[in-house]
Amino acid sequence: MPCLDSFARPINYLRVSVTDRCNLRCVYCMPAEGIDLVRHEDVLRYEEIARVVQAAAALGVCKVRLTGGEPLARRGLPDLVRLIAAVPGIDDISMTTNGVLLPRHADALAAAGLRRVNVSLDSLRPNRFRAITRCGELTDVWAGIAAAERAGLTPVKLNTVVARGLNDDEVVDFARLTLEQPLNVRFIEIMPLGANEHWAGDGYVPMSEVRARIEAALGPLETVRGHDPVVGNGPARYSRVPGAPGTIGFISPVSEHFCFHCNRLRLTADGKLRPCLLSDDEIDLRAALRGGADDQELETIIAQAIAAKPARHHLDVGDVPHARQMAQIGG
Numbered sequence: 379m380p381c382l383d384s385f386a387r388p389i390n391y392l393r394v395s396v397t398d399r400c401n402l403r404c405v406y407c408m409p410a411e412g413i414d415l416v417r418h419e420d421v422l423r424y425e426e427i428a429r430v431v432q433a434a435a436a437l438g439v440c441k442v443r444l445t446g447g448e449p450l451a452r453r454g455l456p457d458l459v460r461l462i463a464a465v466p467g468i469d470d471i472s473m474t475t476n477g478v479l480l481p482r483h484a485d486a487l488a489a490a491g492l493r494r495v496n497v498s499l500d501s502l503r504p505n506r507f508r509a510i511t512r513c514g515e516l517t518d519v520w521a522g523i524a525a526a527e528r529a530g531l532t533p534v535k536l537n538t539v540v541a542r543g544l545n546d547d548e549v550v551d552f553a554r555l556t557l558e559q560p561l562n563v564r565f566i567e568i569m570p571l572g573a574n575e576h577w578a579g580d581g582y583v584p585m586s587e588v589r590a591r592i593e594a595a596l597g598p599l600e601t602v603r604g605h606d607p608v609v610g611n612g613p614a615r616y617s618r619v620p621g622a623p624g625t626i627g628f629i630s631p632v633s634e635h636f637c638f639h640c641n642r643l644r645l646t647a648d649g650k651l652r653p654c655l656l657s658d659d660e661i662d663l664r665a666a667l668r669g670g671a672d673d674q675e676l677e678t679i680i681a682q683a684i685a686a687k688p689a690r691h692h693l694d695v696g697d698v699p700h701a702r703q704m705a706q707i708g709g
């Protein structure tokens with residue numbers, strides 16, 4: 379049974395950032411010069427992450443998502459997947475990635491126990507993709523998506539952050555992808571984390587506008603019900619163009635926050651538990667891990683982090699987190 383937080387929300391999902399390093403530099407996520415990286419010795423070792431997962435599983439966590447930075451930028455990731463897959467109670471391991479390195483690693487990850495991947499992709503135009511990521515090649519991402527599908531890391535979901543003047547003119551093109559292929563495209567409202575000029579300017583686009591643009595071009599969307607394999611218990615609301623093989627998800631952390639259904643905790647690469655993505659409050663787990671804490675003590679600290687989850691974020695009143703960039707938390 380999952381642990382309940384102070385607002386009776388069952389917490390069963392842990393997002394683990396395995397590194398703050400990344401092979402891309404997306405303009406809304408990281409400054410061009412990169413970020414001050416965590417020192418190598420401060421990054422949790424795989425065995426330490428596995429201990430945290432084990433303690434979290436004892437409190438009812440059953441789902442783990444690997445993220446970053448770019449999780450595939452850390453060497454030997456299948457070893458971590460294997461360790462987590464062996465933890466009793468963990469029944470779902472997934473990953474959020476920019477996809478570039480998937481052709482090299484998808485088979486080994488699937489063999490180790492990874493179930494699914496979400497691939498972030500913000501433009502279908504090669505030049506623009508290169509500009510947004512400051513160095514990426516679109517063909518690498520498509521190769522990564524194909525590799526994930528071949529390896530059975532399905533359903534693959536595409537995550538597209540929408541920002542005005544950056545890629546908002548492509549939302550219909552993204553939606554059209556679902557007409558021909560069983561692709562799951564999810565649009566995400568940009569959030570004000572770190573040095574994010576696309577938020578500070580007029581970059582924010584509400585999901586209602588994204589949906590309206592798609593419906594104006596492709597007609598009314600129909601709601602996808604909970605029995606569809608794509609629809610998990612996450613924050614996206616799914617629709618599809620009637621008869622289309624793919625789905626379109628809308629994730630609106632800003633305009634219609636889903637805090638009252640939040641089921642997650644986050645672990646940063648340097649071993650801090652973050653009860654809420656959009657609050658700077660953190661609880662140090664690394665000190666306990668390295669100070670000889672036993673399993674019971676780890677569980678106590680994780681239970682404290684669960685109890686410390688706030689009811690909701692307060693972006694609406696300008697309460698914006700400052701301490702970390704998105705790449706230092708993992709989304």
Ligand code: SAM
Nearest residue numbers: 407446447448474475476498537568569704709
């Ligand atoms: N590197 C991996 C990737 O790009 O998928 C995993 C880490 S990345 C920080 C996780 C997700 O956060 C990506 O889908 C990215 O687009 C999203 N993201 C980054 N900055 C964001 C922001 N300011 N607002 C909303 N989403 C953001």
Ligand code: SF4
Nearest residue numbers: 400402404407447476
């Ligand atoms: Fe790297 Fe992902 Fe951030 Fe892009 S969104 S810079 S790929 S961590």
